[in-house]
Amino acid sequence: MMQESGIEATSNGPASQNRAASVEDGSRDARPKSATSVDVMAADLIHLQQQQALQVARQILLQQQQQQQQQQQQLQLQQGTDLKSPKDNENQPSLQVPVSVAMMTPQVITPQQMQQILQQQVLSPQQLQVLLQQQQALMLQQQLQEFYKKQQEQLHLQLLQQQHAGKQSKEQQQQAQQLAFQQQLMQVQQLQQQHLLNLQRQGLLTIQPGQTALPLHSLTQGINPAELQQLWKEVTNLKEENSNNSNGRRGLDLSSPQLPKKPLLNQHASTNGQYMSHSLKREGSTLDDYQHSHHSHPLYGHGVCKWPGCEAVFEDFQSFLKHLNNEHALDDRSTAQCRVQMQVVQQLELQLAKDKERLQAMMTHLHVKSTEPKPTPQPLNLVSSVTLSKTAPHEASPPLSLPQTPTTPTAPLTPLSQAHSVITPNSIHHSVGPMRRRYSDKYNMPISPDIVQNKEFYMNAEVRPPFTYASLIRQGILESPEKQLTLNEIYNWFTRMFAYFRRNAATWKNAVRHNLSLHKCFVRVENVKGAVWTASMAENNIPLYTTASIGSPTLNSLANAIREEMIGAMDHGNSNGSDSSPGRSPLPAMHHIKEEPLDPEDHEGPLSLVTTANHSPDFDHHRDYDDDQGHDDML
DNA sequence: GAGTAGATAAACAGTA
DNA sequence: ATACTGTTTATCTACT
Numbered sequence: 001m002m003q004e005s006g007i008e009a010t011s012n013g014p015a016s017q018n019r020a021a022s023v024e025d026g027s028r029d030a031r032p033k034s035a036t037s038v039d040v041m042a043a044d045l046i047h048l049q050q051q052q053a054l055q056v057a058r059q060i061l062l063q064q065q066q067q068q069q070q071q072q073q074q075l076q077l078q079q080g081t082d083l084k085s086p087k088d089n090e091n092q093p094s095l096q097v098p099v100s101v102a103m104m105t106p107q108v109i110t111p112q113q114m115q116q117i118l119q120q121q122v123l124s125p126q127q128l129q130v131l132l133q134q135q136q137a138l139m140l141q142q143q144l145q146e147f148y149k150k151q152q153e154q155l156h157l158q159l160l161q162q163q164h165a166g167k168q169s170k171e172q173q174q175q176a177q178q179l180a181f182q183q184q185l186m187q188v189q190q191l192q193q194q195h196l197l198n199l200q201r202q203g204l205l206t207i208q209p210g211q212t213a214l215p216l217h218s219l220t221q222g223i224n225p226a227e228l229q230q231l232w233k234e235v236t237n238l239k240e241e242n243s244n245n246s247n248g249r250r251g252l253d254l255s256s257p258q259l260p261k262k263p264l265l266n267q268h269a270s271t272n273g274q275y276m277s278h279s280l281k282r283e284g285s286t287l288d289d290y291q292h293s294h295h296s297h298p299l300y301g302h303g304v305c306k307w308p309g310c311e312a313v314f315e316d317f318q319s320f321l322k323h324l325n326n327e328h329a330l331d332d333r334s335t336a337q338c339r340v341q342m343q344v345v346q347q348l349e350l351q352l353a354k355d356k357e358r359l360q361a362m363m364t365h366l367h368v369k370s371t372e373p374k375p376t377p378q379p380l381n382l383v384s385s386v387t388l389s390k391t392a393p394h395e396a397s398p399p400l401s402l403p404q405t406p407t408t409p410t411a412p413l414t415p416l417s418q419a420h421s422v423i424t425p426n427s428i429h430h431s432v433g434p435m436r437r438r439y440s441d442k443y444n445m446p447i448s449p450d451i452v453q454n455k456e457f458y459m460n461a462e463v464r465p466p467f468t469y470a471s472l473i474r475q476g477i478l479e480s481p482e483k484q485l486t487l488n489e490i491y492n493w494f495t496r497m498f499a500y501f502r503r504n505a506a507t508w509k510n511a512v513r514h515n516l517s518l519h520k521c522f523v524r525v526e527n528v529k530g531a532v533w534t535a536s537m538a539e540n541n542i543p544l545y546t547t548a549s550i551g552s553p554t555l556n557s558l559a560n561a562i563r564e565e566m567i568g569a570m571d572h573g574n575s576n577g578s579d580s581s582p583g584r585s586p587l588p589a590m591h592h593i594k595e596e597p598l599d600p601e602d603h604e605g606p607l608s609l610v611t612t613a614n615h616s617p618d619f620d621h622h623r624d625y626d627d628d629q630g631h632d633d634m635l
Numbered sequence: 636g637a638g639t640a641g642a643t644a645a646a647c648a649g650t651a
Numbered sequence: 652a653t654a655c656t657g658t659t660t661a662t663c664t665a666c667t
Contacts, residue, residue, distance in 0.1 A: 468641065487656065511642065517658050524657080530651095531656080 299324060308337055361457075455497070464500045469508075469515040472498075473522065474535040484525065484532040487513065 299305060300320045305312040307328050314320040328334050458465050465472065476493035477485050485493065491509055494501040501508050516522045516533055523534045 470641085507643070510644070513657060514643080514659090515641090516656095 299328075308341060458498045458500070459496075460499055462499045462503070465498055469511050470519050470521070473512060473515055473533075477522075477533060477535040482532075484527075484534045486530060486532050487516070490516075490533065 297317070297320075299307050300314070300317060303313055303315065305314065305320055305323060305327075307324070310327070312320075312323055312327070314323060457463070467475075472494065473490055476490055476497070477483060479493070480489070490512060491505075494508065494512065495505075516524070521536050523536055525532050525534055
């Protein structure tokens with residue numbers, strides 16, 4: 001929690017400001033057309049920004065092309081290759097060509113201009129969003145460029161070492177290099193995928209064409225520089241391979257060897273998956289397809305042969321073609337290389353498919369939530385159903401494996417799991433309280449199914465479940481056949497059900513113990529084996545539905561929550577699903593009631609909750625305990 | 636700003 | 652002695 005708070009604070013505050021600030025210098029000079037920026041029409045401003053981004057990208061491209069050429073030439077010279085490289089390049093400081101940041105900063109908006117834009121409200125929120133994204137994109141480029149420079153130095157050192165150490169023939173070196181590159185490529189691509197997901201999550205990338213933009217505030221969440229650095233290191237180690245897909249693109253092509261694909265921002269209107277698919281498609285095309293255009297050959301870019309492990313430099317395309325036919329003709333080596341590349345592509349496609357699927361599920365899931373000020377479970381269920389149906393083939397603890405509400409239109413899980421369901425998702429819905437700091441109160445009510453329906457997600461993703469410790473503990477206890485768990489079993493449940501709790505054990509275990517002791521709803525019962533913890537029905541509901549947790553629940557919703565909770569618990573205990581409690585509403589009816597928007601003025605829930613829930617027959621042996629101690633803590 | 640709730644850390648004691 | 656368990660207190664943050 002602390003860490004996340006810190007992250008949020010960082011990303012929302014100074015980080016983004018710093019980015020904006022560092023971009024500003026000299027922007028006026030580079031934007032002659034927007035000298036009267038205040039009066040510029042919003043559309044024009046957007047257009048200008050796009051043009052600026054293009055210019056920046058091109059500049060970076062040019063600069064880095066030069067760098068790369070120099071590097072390639074030096075490499076070839078060191079390795080004894082017979083490629084002719086301009087002599088004058090040898091005399092240059094080679095890899096250390098500093099890229100003047102000032103050259104690119106003029107492309108960006110000054111804070112003053114941004115301030116004016118904001119103050120005069122000449123832009124719609126959407127336009128502002130685009131604007132911010134572009135600004136962030138530029139900053140990202142700057143960061144990446146710095147990393148690239150560093151990495152170039154490292155690469156240079158590595159090459160020097162290679163030269164000294166290697167008595168191998170040129171061919172051996174190339175093959176060894178290629179193998180290493182291929183291996184690293186896999187890692188890099190995975191990193192890129194993950195990073196793209198991160199960027200998308202942070203709103204730096206367009207998620208889906210046609211999909212509504214992410215909240216504006218998400219744009220202010222910066223990219224972790226360390227993250228970028230690590231990624232960039234990986235990428236630059238394989239810049240040649242990675243650049244295969246990007247050569248020949250026109251306009252703002254940030255996927256050049258010096259610029260990883262991640263910075264592809266909204267102006268491209270392309271998602272990661274789409275872009276990758278496109279790239280892979282191109283890669284899979286026949287060579288002849290690219291012979292027509294000298295600038296679109298995937299094996300030729302920036303004057304360098306992009307054949308894996310080759311890196312030969314050519315002054316013109318014809319020379320490259322000659323080299324291609326001579327050096328990379330149909331032979332054993334080329335065939336083997338091609339085979340390796342095919343495997344790489346296959347792996348990438350597999351990975352891409354997985355990540356795309358995951359991304360889609362995540363975005364759908366988050367999108368539904370973020371666009372539901374007064375959420376109703378139906379959409380969430382639908383989304384979650386899709387998510388689980390795709391990602392979760394298995395099954396585990398009976399209670400949680402049933403994530404399906406009667407209102408869920410689709411049937412994502414196996415009938416078996418549903419047949420074994422004991423606690424209905426709706427009961428869980430209200431039994432699992434939200435962690436207030438994860439969700440604003442308005443969103444608390446509908447996230448309870450989240451824990452169930454996104455069970456697979458929480459099991460596999462290190463995402464903190466947005467529920468309180470108390471609610472999670474109670475959930476774990478109620479899921480157990482005996483509705484009681486030892487402390488260690490509670491631990492195990494946490495680690496089993498939530499990937500997030502597989503780390504920092506000391507912290508969350510302490511929190512678990514703390515909550516067990518703190519909340520009266522958790523009752524310690526001495527057993528033959530030792531002590532077990534049970535959760536009383538009455539108190540269980542309270543911490544989860546305090547006004548602080550759920551905002552301002554209506555009495556109806558709270559009462560129904562309790563009833564559902566009880567029904568779920570009794571279903572669990574009786575395993576016949578029958579509702580022995582008179583006067584309870586049928587489940588479907590309760591769903592509707594529960595899902596109604598909360599009434600901010602109806603606010604006295606907790607007390608009524610306790611009185612209602614105290615009649616749980618399954619917890620008679622705790623009732624006295626609860627009655628004695630029940631209300632003080634939770635109310 | 637006050638009050639509240641949750642998260643986190645930590646001290647401490649009892650027990651196996 | 653050590654680790655685990657359980658209790659309690661304190662502090663911080665977020666929210667109302």
